[in-house]
Amino acid sequence: MDTTLTEEEAMIRQSARRFLEAECNTRLVREMEKDPKGYPPELWRKAAELGWQGLALPEAYGGSDMPLVYLGLVLEEVGRALAPLPLHSTVVAALTLAAEGTEAQRAAVLPRTAAGETVLTFACYEQDPRLTLSGVQARAVADGDSFVLNGIKRFVDNFAAADFCLVACRTADATPGSDGLSLLLVDTRSEGISDNPLVTLAKDRQSEVTFRNVRVPKTNLVGTLHQAAPAIERMLDRATALLCAQMLGAARKDMEMAVEWAKYRKAFGQPIGAFQSLQHMAADMLIWIDGGNLLTYEALWKMDQGLPAAVEVSQAKAFCNEKCEAVVRYGQIIHGGIGFMQEFDLQLWFRRVTSWTMRFGTAYEHRARIARALLDVPGRVVLGQPLPTAG
Amino acid sequence: MDFGFTPEQEALRRDVQAFIAENLTPEVLAEMDGLSEGFGVRPGRARGGHVEKLFAKIGARGWLGISYPKEYGGRDGDRISQYIVEEEFARADIAVGLGGSGGPAILAAGTEEQKRHFVPKLISGEYSFALGFTEPHAGADLASLQCRAVRDGDEYVINGQKMYTSAAHVATHMYLMARTNPNVPKHRGISIFLFPMDTPGVTVRPLWTIQNDPRAPIGTTYGTPRTNETFFDDVRIPASALLGRENEGWKVGAMGLNLDRVGAARYLISVRRDEDIVNFTKSTRFDGYSPAQDPAIRDKIAELWIEAQVCRLMTMRSMSIVEHGGNFTYEGSAEKVWAPEHGVRTTEAIAQMLGPYGQLLNGSPAAVERGVFAHNLMGSFQSGINHGSVQVMHDQVARRGLDMPRS
Numbered sequence: 059m060d061t062t063l064t065e066e067e068a069m070i071r072q073s074a075r076r077f078l079e080a081e082c083n084t085r086l087v088r089e090m091e092k093d094p095k096g097y098p099p100e101l102w103r104k105a106a107e108l109g110w111q112g113l114a115l116p117e118a119y120g121g122s123d124m125p126l127v128y129l130g131l132v133l134e135e136v137g138r139a140l141a142p143l144p145l146h147s148t149v150v151a152a153l154t155l156a157a158e159g160t161e162a163q164r165a166a167v168l169p170r171t172a173a174g175e176t177v178l179t180f181a182c183y184e185q186d187p188r189l190t191l192s193g194v195q196a197r198a199v200a201d202g203d204s205f206v207l208n209g210i211k212r213f214v215d216n217f218a219a220a221d222f223c224l225v226a227c228r229t230a231d232a233t234p235g236s237d238g239l240s241l242l243l244v245d246t247r248s249e250g251i252s253d254n255p256l257v258t259l260a261k262d263r264q265s266e267v268t269f270r271n272v273r274v275p276k277t278n279l280v281g282t283l284h285q286a287a288p289a290i291e292r293m294l295d296r297a298t299a300l301l302c303a304q305m306l307g308a309a310r311k312d313m314e315m316a317v318e319w320a321k322y323r324k325a326f327g328q329p330i331g332a333f334q335s336l337q338h339m340a341a342d343m344l345i346w347i348d349g350g351n352l353l354t355y356e357a358l359w360k361m362d363q364g365l366p367a368a369v370e371v372s373q374a375k376a377f378c379n380e381k382c383e384a385v386v387r388y389g390q391i392i393h394g395g396i397g398f399m400q401e402f403d404l405q406l407w408f409r410r411v412t413s414w415t416m417r418f419g420t421a422y423e424h425r426a427r428i429a430r431a432l433l434d435v436p437g438r439v440v441l442g443q444p445l446p447t448a449g
Numbered sequence: 450m451d452f453g454f455t456p457e458q459e460a461l462r463r464d465v466q467a468f469i470a471e472n473l474t475p476e477v478l479a480e481m482d483g484l485s486e487g488f489g490v491r492p493g494r495a496r497g498g499h500v501e502k503l504f505a506k507i508g509a510r511g512w513l514g515i516s517y518p519k520e521y522g523g524r525d526g527d528r529i530s531q532y533i534v535e536e537e538f539a540r541a542d543i544a545v546g547l548g549g550s551g552g553p554a555i556l557a558a559g560t561e562e563q564k565r566h567f568v569p570k571l572i573s574g575e576y577s578f579a580l581g582f583t584e585p586h587a588g589a590d591l592a593s594l595q596c597r598a599v600r601d602g603d604e605y606v607i608n609g610q611k612m613y614t615s616a617a618h619v620a621t622h623m624y625l626m627a628r629t630n631p632n633v634p635k636h637r638g639i640s641i642f643l644f645p646m647d648t649p650g651v652t653v654r655p656l657w658t659i660q661n662d663p664r665a666p667i668g669t670t671y672g673t674p675r676t677n678e679t680f681f682d683d684v685r686i687p688a689s690a691l692l693g694r695e696n697e698g699w700k701v702g703a704m705g706l707n708l709d710r711v712g713a714a715r716y717l718i719s720v721r722r723d724e725d726i727v728n729f730t731k732s733t734r735f736d737g738y739s740p741a742q743d744p745a746i747r748d749k750i751a752e753l754w755i756e757a758q759v760c761r762l763m764t765m766r767s768m769s770i771v772e773h774g775g776n777f778t779y780e781g782s783a784e785k786v787w788a789p790e791h792g793v794r795t796t797e798a799i800a801q802m803l804g805p806y807g808q809l810l811n812g813s814p815a816a817v818e819r820g821v822f823a824h825n826l827m828g829s830f831q832s833g834i835n836h837g838s839v840q841v842m843h844d845q846v847a848r849r850g851l852d853m854p855r856s
């Protein structure tokens with residue numbers, strides 16, 4: 059048990075921070091809010107030179123085979139800098155391909171991903187705001203050597219920039235022993251796809267994507283036909299935990315800006331940071347972010363060890379959703395009116411963190427998942443020990 | 450980062466669990482019932498044969514004072530192993546750690562003679578301290594304390610009063626913070642003294658707490674039935690009773706408090722409570738009503754569970770820092786904000802789940818779990834007051850962790 063960073067972990071974080079401090083300022087962040095693709099390709103290539111896209115991918119496909127914890131550290135820095143890079147959606151899809159894909163799929167996509175030559179994304183959400191697989195209605199029907207895909211996906215990250223999208227869809231009705239879901243690797247330039255960009259708080263690139271009779275070669279089936287639910291859940295768990303890391307990096311930077319402001323801004327003859335009520339808000343910000351960090355890295359670490367981590371992921375996200383939101387709200391309050399002004403940078407962090415708290419599961423959903431694990435499986439629960447499992 | 454335990458540590462945990470399952474007989478439990486002070490039954494406090502024998506067995510296994518140096522009666526073990534043992538015994542309401550004992554401060558600041566004299570006996574339970582910090586007019590602002598110690602030849606003469614000296618009626622020794630120089634800024638004129646409770650001139654008077662009538666059941670957080678006020682009238686003690694240097698007692702005391710705040714101490718007093726709520730909820734029905742199926746309760750239980758995980762992980766962080774030989778900047782204080790506030794939220798939440806059953810105290814007809822939830826509700830906020838109040842700990846996080854200015 060050791061919650062401190064190893065030298066190598068500290069180095070990864072430090073070098074990511076230095077790189078982004080040099081390469082990504084808020085002017086770039088603001089520019090990319092208006093850019094149709096939402097990211098600067100040069101920065102994407104430079105990130106690949108540092109090995110970010112391939113960090114946790116197998117060496118055989120140009121990756122570095124590092125643990126998810128390392129990827130978490132990098133995404134934390136991406137969040138801190140609000141770096142406009144499609145890194146999260148790309149690594150989540152790539153890790154799923156690496157874990158579940160065929161040899162041919164991996165060889166076709168992963169080396170190019172690690173080299174920064176391609177952008178990936180994944181699509182699960184549809185109408186249902188919950189991160190539940192029962193919300194997956196998109197249907198793919200076998201026809202010759204293709205599937206024909208129909209449906210509407212929402213909240214798909216970076217679709218306009220992506221070359222491939224992993225689409226969760228229904229290929230059969232659910233029966234006992236078969237969830238009826240499948241995961242397809244869809245070329246985003248296929249015929250029958252229309253992309254409807256959403257306007258989000260984060261001003262990032264999310265889309266509503268309509269698939270109308272889109273033909274997907276059968277060789278693009280990822281994992282087992284009609285049995286994809288576990289693979290999709292693993293994908294969403296990785297996505298969720300990694301988003302927590304990104305969100306925490308941004309929230310911590312927001313807190314640092316608020317603290318600096320509190321030392322500089324004067325009222326009633328003293329720096330506002332000398333008022334105890336503001337100090338206690340700032341202390342809570344730090345405590346919450348630290349708490350979120352501990353929960354998140356425990357979840358990532360468990361995944362790295364191949365241990366069950368669903369409850370840990372939900373712990374992290376439910377906590378981060380509420381606490382990171384409170385952190386950036388406090389950041390605004392400490393700044394007074396200026397934080398509300400467009401030209402003042404703080405709002406860039408406020409809008410993104412707020413938006414990320416609503417992605418990949420609400421606090422209620424994640425707590426419901428935890429409650430199922432705590433209350434619906436017989437046996438005593440013990441803090442710090444694996445929960446009882448069914449059967 | 451490594452969130453796992455070593456195979457040796459896991460094996461140690463299983464050994465302790467097996468020991469507890471075998472040795473916590475109904476006779477032992479019955480005897481423990483009257484001994485608990487809300488922080489677990491301690492060695493040295495046993496007054497009957499069964500508990501005494503139990504502690505002898507625990508000692509023979511080498512499970513007392515694991516992380517203390519061998520030469521002072523410990524085992525030269527790691528802090529995490531010590532923690533594992535503390536955690537498992539805490540579930541059984543048995544205190545095997547030295548949290549709150551003065552031991553860490555003596556090791557850090559004591560003379561060789563003091564270390565040899567006190568530490569082994571603190572570990573075995575033969576000695577225990579009453580902590581004499583708080584005074585009628587010095588609580589959170591502890592450095593404003595007035596109790597005087599005046600040097601007179603080879604002796605010090607103590608005069609003054611201490612409040613809430615919890616263990617004074619059972620402890621063998623006093624761990625006293627007193628003023629040795631009134632003419633310097635308040636933090637710079639304080640010293641710490643260690644001396645036997647039976648020194649002439651020491652008078653202990655009971656202060657009964659709201660947990661006394663009826664007495665809180667075993668497993669209650671801050672179930673302390675009694676604390677004390679202690680008076681010092683021309684108490685003469687040898688100069689060798691001084692811990693650390695004269696007028697440097699604030700540093701020594703703060704160090705001891707900081708070490709006490711970590712580890713198991715804070716987190717462990719809430720472990721039982723957090724687990725009890727889940728296990729109680731999932732195993733309880735009132736006629737046709739099953740709280741575990743109530744969506745609002747499910748949401749709350751999960752929320753509290755997440756908070757409990759944060760308590761655990763903050764404790765792991767503090768211990769990781771100690772294991773690396775580092776010092777806290779704000780991490781111990783952060784733990785001391787989060788854990789007590791979480792404790793309060795927990796006890797208040799279960800009260801709202803239980804409704805009118807939540808009021809029933811130990812011994813009442815229809816009480817659930819012997820009234821432990823109601824007794825917890827009376828005690829849990831205390832954890833946010835003593836050993837550095839939540840408000841003052843917040844200040845420390847802001848000033849030390851974030852470098853915010855003083856007003």
Ligand SMILES: Cc1cc2nc3c(=O)[nH]c(=O)nc-3n(C[C@H](O)[C@H](O)[C@H](O)COP(=O)(O)OP(=O)(O)OC[C@H]3O[C@@H](n4cnc5c(N)ncnc54)[C@H](O)[C@@H]3O)c2cc1C
Pocket residue numbers: 334579580581582583585587588589590612613614615616673676831834835836837838839840841
């Ligand atoms: C069961 C129990 C056992 C105890 N055991 C011991 C013991 O063994 N030995 C011992 O020495 N003491 C012991 N104490 C005393 C305990 O440490 C004190 O109660 C504590 O230090 C607070 O002091 P006080 O009660 O005088 O409250 P006060 O100092 O009067 O504080 C009252 C309130 O004011 C707040 N406050 C004070 N200063 C500030 C500030 N700067 N900013 C914001 N808020 C502030 C406090 O947080 C608190 O909420 C015990 C107390 C209890 C209840």
